[in-house]
Amino acid sequence: MRKKIVAGNWKMNTSIAEGTLLAKQISFLTKELEANVEVIIAPPFTHLAGISSLLKQEASKVSLSAQNCADQLSGAYTGEVSVKMLEDIGCKYVIIGHSERREYYGETNAILLKKIELALSAGLSPIYCVGEKLNEREENRHFEVVAEQIKEVLYMLKGFDMNRVVVAYEPVWAIGTGKTATSDQAEEMHAYIRRVIGNKFPTLADEISILYGGSCKPSNAVELFGKENVDGGLIGGASLSAQDFIAIIKSF
Ligand code: 13P
Secondary structure, eight states, X not given: OOOEEEEEEOOSOOOHHHHHHHHHHHHHHHTTSOTTEEEEEEOOHHHHHHHHHHHHHTTOSOEEEESOOOSSSSSSOTTOOOHHHHHHHTOSEEEEOOHHHHHHSOOOHHHHHHHHHHHHHTTOEXXXXXXXXXXXXXXXXXXXXXXXXXXXXXXXSOHHHHTTOEEEEOOGGGTTTSOOOOHHHHHHHHHHHHHHHHXXXXXXXXXXXXXXXXXXXXXXXXXHHTSTTOOEEEESGGGGSHHHXXXXXXXX
């Protein structure tokens, strides 16, 4: 059975005090939930140490993720944070290939492959983001774009590594726009992604969790998560409210 996952990507939001409070609230509210959903939060780098000790202290069910990592293991890379540092600080996951990283920081599939390989070697599970831009969907190239993002990165991994990868489908036109993909659009793409993964990893495709991201909120999560190939969500804006985030988690 594949894992159900709801992950909150806080992006570059919250002060340390706000983030710590948010993590505390989420940790508290997840205590009463059944154990069949993995809850992940991805705060900014500066918050990870404090929130990691908080989650440990509370023996929390919430797992910690980073939003990015360096594409090098260590050394003279000013401003970068390595996968080992993230593992050391208590992260279990790292988001890789978010469209904001691809778009604003020029991260190519080649760079993302390096990051995923490093993350896996450090014992982290990558949450690998794929998704098309609005013009690519309008030109009916969305399947082609997403297939390329999978083939140039995930096809290069070994099966036993692929087993630890989580995929997030985030149509760029739906991120932060309030314009969610319909549940049918999401299901169509998720089923396609599973087929593309299955062409290379036939025995694994059914085990890989594929999350939906892009204006997911309490009002649409039930319908999205009700689809056969939608195994959860990667939540941006709505993950900054503990109440909304928990309502989304309860949507399974
Ligand atoms: P929003 O939920 O704010 O649209 O962001 C989605 C996202 O980018 C999560 O990584």
